[in-house]
Amino acid sequence: EVQLVQSGAEVKKPGESLKISCKGSGYSFTTYWIGWVRQMPGKGLEWMGIIYPGDSDTKYSPSFQGQVTISADKSISTAYLQWNSLRASDTAIYYCARPRSADDDPFDIWGQGTMVTVSS
Amino acid sequence: DIQMTQSPSSVSASVGDRVTITCRATQGIGSWLAWYQQKPGKAPKLLIYAASSLQSGVPSRFSGSGSGTDFTLTISSLQPEDFATYYCQQTNNFPLTFGPGTKVDIK
Numbered sequence: 304e305v306q307l308v309q310s311g312a313e314v315k316k317p318g319e320s321l322k323i324s325c326k327g328s329g330y331s332f333t334t335y336w337i338g339w340v341r342q343m344p345g346k347g348l349e350w351m352g353i354i355y356p357g358d359s360d361t362k363y364s365p366s367f368q369g370q371v372t373i374s375a376d377k378s379i380s381t382a383y384l385q386w387n388s389l390r391a392s393d394t395a396i397y398y399c400a401r402p403r404s405a406d407d408d409p410f411d412i413w414g415q416g417t418m419v420t421v422s423s
Numbered sequence: 424d425i426q427m428t429q430s431p432s433s434v435s436a437s438v439g440d441r442v443t444i445t446c447r448a449t450q451g452i453g454s455w456l457a458w459y460q461q462k463p464g465k466a467p468k469l470l471i472y473a474a475s476s477l478q479s480g481v482p483s484r485f486s487g488s489g490s491g492t493d494f495t496l497t498i499s500s501l502q503p504e505d506f507a508t509y510y511c512q513q514t515n516n517f518p519l520t521f522g523p524g525t526k527v528d529i530k
Contacts, residue, residue: 350520382449407519
């Protein structure tokens with residue numbers, strides 16, 4: 304079964320750093336892109352960026368460029384989303400997802416989501 | 424960025440009703456449009472890709488149409504499990520932007 308399993312919920316303070324993870328299984332991790340989507344409380348979906356684990360080619364939405372870092376470790380089939388300095392406005396659910404094939408395909412496989420709460 | 428709008432923002436319907444949701448892009452995107460369903464507390468689920476192609480395993484009561492800037496998602500006969508929020512997404516240009524969502528709830 305193709306699966307993306309994300310790390311657990313996080314509670315952090317403003318200014319702290321954070322790295323959440325997304326582990327792929329049931330398919331060749333290095334031959335599919337992995338993307339990240341933000342959903343702020345009660346709000347819609349926002350496409351953040353996408354990475355190709357095979358060569359770490361990464362594309363960011365301008366809205367998130369410089370705010371987060373997307374990375375991957377193909378040796379353990381895991382993608383990451385990282386913040387160096389969290390803000391309260393980063394409070395959201397973050398989903399990783401795999402496109403049907405190419406980087407500009409819609410996402411047909413989704414992780415369960417990671418809730419990130421940033422509060423002093 | 425390409426902006427996506429959806430209408431209505433919410434719709435109240437009964438089981439068995441035909442429901443149509445509209446999505447519009449600020450510039451032409453060909454047929455590069457997808458539709459997702461999201462239920463509370465769950466990840467989104469892909470329903471339709473390339474404007475009208477049904478994702479594997481999705482019931483045939485869901486259908487999509489349109490091209491260019493105007494698209495529709497139709498649920499031919501609403502079932503209890505269809506009460507959810509529906510999002511469109513353009514897949515023509517990065518960033519791949521989503522619409523704001525349409526909530527389908529029980530009348």
